[in-house]
Amino acid sequence: MDIFLISDNQVSESKEIPDTVPAKGFLWIDATHEEVGADPEAWRNAITRATGVQIYDPHMTDTLNPNHPSYFDSTQDYGMVVFRKLMLNGAADAGDKSSASKTVSPESEGSKRRIPAALSKLATQPVTFLVMDHALITVHERYSRTIEAARTRLLDLCNKPEKTPHSTRPPTSPEDLLLRLINAMVDQYLDLRQPLTTQLDRWQRALLDPRRPFKDWMALLDARIELRKLENLCEEQHDAMQELRDYFVDIDDGVEISRAKDLLLVRIHDVMEHITRVLNHARRLESSIESAVQIHFSAVAHRTNEIMRTLTVITALFMPLTLITGIFGMNFIEMPLLKNNAGFWIAMAGMVAIVIGMLVFFQRRRYLESQALDRR
Incomplete structure (x- = not known):
């Protein structure tokens, strides 16, 4: 004290x-x-x-x-x-x-x-x-x-x-x-x-x-x-x-x-x-x-949206390809291109054309712009 x-x-x-x-x-x-x-x-x-x-x-x-x-x-x-x-x-x-x-x-x-x-x-x-x-x-x-x-x-x-x-x-x-x-x-x-x-x-x-x-x-x-x-x-x-x-x-x-x-x-x-x-x-x-x-x-939500956009584009690209392979996987006796020697390459060329066309479409609609371009 x-x-x-x-x-x-x-x-x-x-x-x-x-x-x-x-x-x-x-x-x-x-x-x-x-x-x-x-x-x-x-x-x-x-x-x-x-x-x-x-x-x-x-x-x-x-x-x-x-x-x-x-x-x-x-x-x-x-x-x-x-x-x-x-x-x-x-x-x-x-x-x-x-x-x-x-x-x-x-x-x-x-x-x-x-x-x-x-x-x-x-x-x-x-x-x-x-x-x-x-x-x-x-x-x-x-x-x-x-x-x-x-x-x-x-x-x-x-x-x-x-x-x-x-x-x-x-x-x-x-x-x-x-x-x-x-x-x-x-x-x-x-x-x-x-x-x-x-x-x-x-x-x-x-x-x-x-x-x-x-x-x-x-x-x-x-x-x-x-x-x-x-x-x-x-x-x-x-x-x-x-x-x-x-x-x-x-x-x-x-x-x-x-x-x-x-x-x-x-x-x-x-x-x-x-x-x-x-x-x-x-x-x-x-x-x-x-x-x-x-x-x-x-x-976090923005990064999640970027990931979901990428996955959505990939899914959209493979949907028509899956449709084509599914059609050619049908068990019919007579189907176009099955007995054609160039049928396989014609189908592959069509798939590539579809993918390229969809990529051009997505690019024009600005679906594929990178984050770096977004920042600019």
Whole structure:
């Protein structure tokens, strides 16, 4: 558990939760699910002593729920945000490997197929934010790259008490720190756009490759499922941020909004815009998959039509020949050309003439044009 006291461009770190509400500045109390789950009641009592705010039982349950969707709720004393962040590469190594494997490899029992690397990065985990007047409380899994980066920056500020012209400005309020953390989490989704696009482009080329049939249909289905999950996730995040924005506006109680509040609203609108970009990108990728599949089946149907046209022409050429051989195969005693020494050659010449005539007819009706000529 990490505890930081942030005030007036100064940051100090503590190992224990203080017993009193800070007179100046605010507290950032960061804990993991394991630390809270070990003794939830003792942890809640410590938070109450440090902040003067009692966390409600339903919110304690939501805090420890690893499958909770992104949402926002508020009381008279605090606001609660649950935001699902990406569980990137380090999570599976530094975090709980058993839970990570369940999330990163969503494969059915007995199945040997695996989701491609680009899609396995869409595994998420919840981070709970409790924003109060003088404190921000975060609860997350054992490893969080965003929380770790914010913690490192604050520790750097602790080691540099002198303010330099280009030094990083510490958060001015719990709401400011909350939006900084969420904005960093949303940026991780933006970083996934390029690998996802590359993976789908690879599938599109494989779908339209005429030299080899496409066989990775289950992976393509998994991709569509994961993109649909990402779309739903972004919608939940956007709704949560919209409710958080309304919460920031409503807590002014009709008083004129200060410059600090304006900056918070600008920051939250920036977060919502980033979420919208991720949502639009997920929808474009899903639409690209559907378009590629439709083009694939159209190309397959075109090739099938070409094959059927060739077979139809061959069948049409042999039909009159079959008729002639069938006629001469009748068991009549007297038939024309049977006793003629040149009968065989006359029949063969007639068959060749019929084939040549039909080929000329088909050529004039454009039945025998090659695919290369069609492309021209």
